Amino acid sequence: MANTVHIRRVAVLGAGVMGAQIAAHLVNAGVETLLFDLAAKEGPANGIVLKALDNLKKLKPAPLMSAGRADLIEPANYDSDLEQLRTCDLVIEAIAERLDWKLALYHQIAPHLAGHAVLATNTSGLSIQALADGVPDALRTRFCGIHFFNPPRYMYLVELIALAKTDPTLLDNLETFLVTRLGKGVVRAKDTPNFIANRIGVFSMLATIHHAQRLGLRFDVVDDLTGPRLGRPKSATFRTADVVGLDIFAHVVKTMTDHLQDDPWARYYAIPDWLGKLIAQGALGQKTKAGIYKKEGKDLFVLDPQSGQYVPAGQKASDEVKAILKLDDPAAKVKALRESDHPEAQFLWACLRDVWHYVATLLPTIADSARDIDFAIRWGFGWKQGPFELWQAAGWKVVADAIRQEIAAGQAMSDAPLPAWVSRRDGVHEAAGSYSAARDTLVARSPLPVYRRQLYPPQLVGEAAPDYGETVFENDSVRMWLPPARTGGSDVPVLTFTTKAHAVGPNVLAGIQEAIRIAEARFPGLVLWHPEAPFSVGADLTSMGPAFMTGDFGAIENMVAEFQNTSMAIKYAKVPVVGAAQGYAFGGGCEFLMHCARVVAAVETYIGLVEVGVGLLPAGGGCKEFALRAAREAKGGDILAALKDYYMAMATAKVATSAEEGQEIGYLKHADIVLFNPNELLYVAQAQVRALAAAGYRPPVKPRAFPVAGRTGAATIKAQLLNMLEGGFISKYDFHIGVQIAEVVTGGDVEPGTLVDEAWILKLERERFMGLLKRGKTQERIMYMLENNKPLRN
Structure with a gap:
């Protein structure tokens, strides 16, 4: 057997903690998944699995990227549903660590497996050979160990354990699936107790x-x-x-x-x-x-x-x-x-x-x-x-x-x-x-084609230092560079922030704008990417320090204006600017991604407009983007209905706990791409630039005017805020900030349905941002964050 098996449908045997969480990660990745267990003695036959699925929604850290994904796992039991195994390409056994139980289960399911299906055990320590010796002869070339670490969504490692009779092509297919579809780091271990x-x-x-x-x-x-x-x-x-x-x-x-x-x-x-x-x-x-x-x-x-x-x-x-x-x-x-x-x-x-x-x-x-x-x-x-x-x-x-x-x-x-x-x-x-x-x-690294997608794979001490290519342009906060030809990515430039935690200060803003000008003149597009997480923690508050201490608020307002100019430069660049994100993308980092032509985000991207935490509001175009989107999405002209969830995300500094949730909230667009392996970000982001350019990329048409919810919409939001204040859910100062955000995203003191342009909302962002910055409680929040790296609720 040396045929390629495409893994489209998977069965997990055993709905215990590990089995259920493996199933959860499979549906996170969009893989059709069945979860089997014993038939319940009372109630619904699939009662054991249904209970496990309900428990998945409660576990912390969350095994599911969104609770609704639990409904995509198909419950099944060994009494009535074994015929469904014929439709599965991979069967992962994850029952209790008892050799006799596992062998009995293999004999029970063997007649129902498809002729190409892989059978893998998730044992953490039992001998794979001892298990294989008890597997029917016809299955031995398709049997191996596949050891996920707990919790499967977050732990990068999967150990693959093959035996002499395991088909090598099958194992290569399985490794490829684990690496690119499930986003794992695969290590092939020998069959020794507890593996590596x-x-x-x-x-x-x-x-x-x-x-x-x-x-x-x-x-x-x-x-x-x-x-x-x-x-x-x-x-x-x-x-x-x-x-x-x-x-x-x-x-x-x-x-x-x-x-x-x-x-x-x-x-x-x-x-x-x-x-x-x-x-x-x-x-x-x-x-x-x-x-x-x-x-x-x-x-x-x-x-x-x-x-x-x-x-x-x-x-x-x-x-x-x-x-x-x-x-x-x-x-x-x-x-x-x-x-x-x-x-x-x-x-x-x-x-x-x-x-x-x-x-x-x-x-x-x-x-x-x-x-x-x-x-x-x-x-x-x-x-x-x-x-x-x-x-x-x-x-x-x-x-x-x-x-x-x-x-x-x-x-x-x-x-x-x-x-x-x-x-x-x-x-x-x-x-x-x-x-x-x-x-x-x-021994050289694996030659499997899937690893060509990792232009800069994880490095080990003693290996050759990564080659980050030819510098096109740089200042003390950014570097624009071309990957070397061997990566296949030397046609699309990359812009990397070199600041701590990739925070955004004046030179990052200037650097992004210059990089876009160079890309427009010489290249098909530009990728914003950093070899290490985070994407960006947002504005560099310490860079405001001197102006803040001397009361030079004019200098800070100019920086805010430059922030907005940079976001708009990203959005309206003549060539596609693609963001490649992993880890935190907060505040200004989130706003940059909101303005990109396309975002390629690792699934573990935690993204949000968190400015409320330091007593401010989004002023890099975040409020503007949500106001514009609400106007476009309003059904029957009800802008406020389209706006309310966007508003609450900003007012509560809501952080998406996955890239998928970022799409649901609206920080990322549904056309943006979610990847499971962060080491593939640059490869896919460059491919997106090429695809957009090949399709004759044109920047978005600047809206001449769009309607806003106006003072009536702001009043409705204020009433809801007042209820939250009186219920003790927010502080008086949270209420004040919430009112400022409401007045910005509804267009200010205008009639409902008034037509405004992007510049109008951006001007409101700047004015209200500066108004908050001058208040003592905002200054307390900023200083507390700088000193303690966590928000102050005052």
Whole structure:
């Protein structure tokens, strides 16, 4: 079998937490999806699935891009609906981790599968070969492991596990589907217990627990050390265990206990007594509101394993060790940790040492290359750098020598010798590829065509630096450039903001306008794209600081006018300006996207007009765009009815929690494109420029006049605001800002139906923006945001 299988319809077997969320992500991606479970003993036959679908709408973080997508999942049961499997191209089994249950289910469904269908198990630790041995012979070439990480919508990693008999073309098709349709980072793992990410990630947690207890460190201090300070998620170690669920963590550890008895680290594959007691008490972590941490009211407590009691949490790492962790040079940082006598420094060095020892020993047996291990840990456990990258950055040979010495001295967790290949190398990642210990050679990246869509794929330490091409124009805040010819994108220029968080100040505005002029003269269009999220956090409030402090409001008004001019330049450019967005697109960043000819947005784009949070209103054309759209969408001339949802989005600073919700709110247009893999943004955005240009792109015709809701519409909105104020839902100052927004989007003090142009609304935006800026409460909100990075409700 070597035929191409197009995956259009998928069945998920098992409506538990994982199965239901896999189904949710499939329908997020527009894939027809059936969700199977046992027939209910009472009530509707599909009652178990229906309950799971209802639960999907309540889960946080939301597994669905919009609650309505739950209705697109087709419920089914094993008693009456197995014939529907014949219509499915992929069947994902996600039932409980019991070998006998899984094998029984495979035999039950086998007669009903289409001859081309792929059968994949979502097991997190069972042997794929043991499962395959129990699969009917006709299915073995179409059987593999497909391990999603929880929650499937947000976790980038999927591990694919093939066997000798798995058809390679089938696996390539499946990887392509996962990468571009579901937006995943795929790592091909070998069939070993817990595969790659959980094997190493859980060992790292066990090593952390071991060294914390050995050195007598509090758990909250350990979490302070092993979170962002070490380049890892905020949940660090013990909070991560609570979030995952202590019972789930213990189950993954037990897989290692049961199947890795001859492993050099086998004696550490066990949960400590205090953790076993918590599980026995039903304190399973976040889902039971108590685990290693426990919250009572606003007070947070952490377990003291010695006493078994909870103590007030919040202790931090020592200043001495925090200073070491702030060092920019990885080699200097690791050397300082190793040489320090401070218990916290010794703890961190020991954790790093033992993980490096572990991954070096396991490399030939669990993964094809060091690249797979580093990406699995980055994508599955949220580390900024994988373990091999960290080692290479810290000085490969120096670290290797130190590890050898401490193994010999009996200080490491295992006395297994460091593998011989470590001495032969200066690192594992090079421009030519990443090291494979099993093959003793460098392995290049996957040649699958789907990866050609990733012009700038995720990079590893030691690989060739990304080539961001030829500079066309730049100032101190933007760079306009052409990707190199090898990417196939050298015909369409890219404009990248170089400011922190891609905030918009005067030089960004000037840079966008100049880039558009150059694009109009020389190129088919322009893409606004940044290699890293966010798209933009909006206006750079600090750039207003000098004028703000000296009371030079005229200078600020000029900047607001330039903001509007820039948005209009984007909208009415003679060539298409396409925005490519991921992460936050707030305030002015959102307004730029609203004015683009087309937007290509990663599904995890969080977009909104959030100016109310700093006591202001959208003044980069956001109010104007919504007023114009309402006029065009008004049915029977009822402009206010078309406007009310747009107004509420601005007045409540509503942020879309996905690009799809951004389309529903109106920040993005329905013609805009939502992508599931953010690494494909630039490829698709450039393709959109070419397509628009090839179709004879013409900018929108400037409306000479459009009707507004007028003072009557504003009065109606004010009445609703008054109800919200009296109900305690908004503050007096929120009410005041809401009134200003209402008067702008309804056209000011004019009769309903009065015809205005864009310049009229833009003028109102500027005037009301400046009026708010001069008020003390707005100034308080701005200062609070700058100092605390969160809004003040005053």
